Amino acid sequence: MVNSQPILSATGLSMEFRGFLAVKDVTLSVNEGTVHALIGPNGAGKTTVFNLLTKFLTPTRGRIMFRGADITRLKPAEVARLGLVRSFQISAVFPHLSVRDNLRVALQRPSNLATQFWRSSNVLSKVDDQAMSLIDAVGLSRYEHLPAVELSYGRKRALEIATTLALDPTVLLLDEPMAGMGHEDIGRISELIRRIAKQRTVLMVEHNLNVVADLCDRVTVLARGEILADGAYDVVSADPRVREAYMGTEHE
Numbered sequence: 039m040v041n042s043q044p045i046l047s048a049t050g051l052s053m054e055f056r057g058f059l060a061v062k063d064v065t066l067s068v069n070e071g072t073v074h075a076l077i078g079p080n081g082a083g084k085t086t087v088f089n090l091l092t093k094f095l096t097p098t099r100g101r102i103m104f105r106g107a108d109i110t111r112l113k114p115a116e117v118a119r120l121g122l123v124r125s126f127q128i129s130a131v132f133p134h135l136s137v138r139d140n141l142r143v144a145l146q147r148p149s150n151l152a153t154q155f156w157r158s159s160n161v162l163s164k165v166d167d168q169a170m171s172l173i174d175a176v177g178l179s180r181y182e183h184l185p186a187v188e189l190s191y192g193r194k195r196a197l198e199i200a201t202t203l204a205l206d207p208t209v210l211l212l213d214e215p216m217a218g219m220g221h222e223d224i225g226r227i228s229e230l231i232r233r234i235a236k237q238r239t240v241l242m243v244e245h246n247l248n249v250v251a252d253l254c255d256r257v258t259v260l261a262r263g264e265i266l267a268d269g270a271y272d273v274v275s276a277d278p279r280v281r282e283a284y285m286g287t288e289h290e
């Protein structure tokens with residue numbers, strides 16, 4: 039359900055790279071329970087904003103709040119523990135482990151389970167149950183024994199999402215989840231994100247505007263490091279300034 043409370047917000051974010059201002063005074067909020075997209079033409083600053091929000095970069099200026107706490111100076115692992123988790127970077131997939139073993143590893147990472155040098159069979163069977171339910175949630179049940187390396191591209195990304203979900207994020211951050219995918223995989227991953235978003239907030243950078251139109255409740259458009267528009271896709275995509283920013287640029 040869509041809630042109007044901001045769960046993640048940025049105020050006056052700026053990022054300077056050796057004199058070049060890549061992000062200028064960006065203020066945005068991501069509301070709880072929404073799928074929120076960051077879009078914009080090439081070089082608009084999407085990746086930089088995403089890296090700032092996920093704490094992979096520290097802003098030159100500005101403040102980032104997550105669930106009421108100031109996280110501006112925290113490290114990615116610290117915000118991940120608070121429930122703000124970025125997929126594809128944090129979630130390492132081990133190519134020669136099976137789908138199921140990848141999930142087992144991921145599930146034993148976040149909790150203090152990993153620090154125990156013995157585990158009761160009770161704990162391990164709980165991990166197995168959780169692994170199976172995550173595998174099922176991302177539609178990989180048929181492939182549970184397959185090494186990750188043998189999965190198709192789209193299924194590999196579904197596995198990455200599953201290993202990220204193992205950290206039980208409140209906000210899931212996806213960096214171009216559809217990049218390099220064919221039509222069928224795009225449909226499958228869109229469906230997966232839609233299902234995930236029923237219980238969590240999702241923020242994604244996405245180039246494919248059809249996906250954004252189909253999936254996202256709210257869209258923030260960046261151009262030349264600044265926010266150009268913010269709102270529902272239908273509204274922002276009809277904005278002449280947004281159309282002009284996209285004109286002559288390749289965005290799909």
Ligand SMILES: Nc1ncnc2c1ncn2[C@@H]1O[C@H](COP(=O)(O)OP(=O)(O)OP(=O)(O)O)[C@@H](O)[C@H]1O
Pocket residue numbers: 055058060078079080081082083084085086087
């Ligand atoms: N580490 C860096 N050092 C210097 N300049 C950078 C750095 N990272 C990004 N930039 C510059 O900041 C601007 C915004 O880049 P960014 O990658 O955030 O845009 P983007 O919207 O994600 O682009 P794309 O859609 O092409 O991925 C670009 O002009 C880029 O060259």
